[in-house]
Amino acid sequence: MSLVELKDVVKRYGQHTVLNGVSLRVEKGEIIAIIGRSGSGKSTMLRCVNGLEPIQGGSVRFEGTVVNDPGTDLRKLRQHVGIVFQSFNLFPHLTVEKNIALAPKVVKDILLVIKALRERGMGLLLIEQNVGIASEITDRAYVMALGRIVH
Secondary structure, three states, X not given: OOOEEEEEEEEEEOOEEEEEEEEEEXXXXXXXXEEOOOOOOHHHHHHHHOOOOOOOEEEEEEOOEEOOOOOXXXXXXXXXXXXXXXXXXXXOOOOHHHHHHHHHHHHHHHHHHHHHHHHXXXXXXXXXXXXXXXXXXXXXXXXXXXXXXXO
């Protein structure tokens, strides 16, 4: 049984299709990156995995539990599925130069945490725009465009 499985997932906002038949699997202990431009559907897909967004087609499973089933206890599910949203906030007490100098250390620390989580057998689904970082720490990477996994 996969840790996370999306099968033919469709997500729409009104007439606008954001996810169009997305399918992928994440096994326990695997780190998968989803790479794509802003607006390609990456974050929406993550929100669907956590049940934060309802889907209009397909299925989302976490450890065999159908996330999009109306009978699923999403509070209980979210005790096991975490999402860390990106933030572009600067530290207001630091100068621009110090904020910029801090960035490489923050990235290095994040990579160390991700590697430690892998060693503990956790599966991770990362949303990334930096191909270099994604290739350094992932088992597989997919490219997302226009709501579809294209590669």
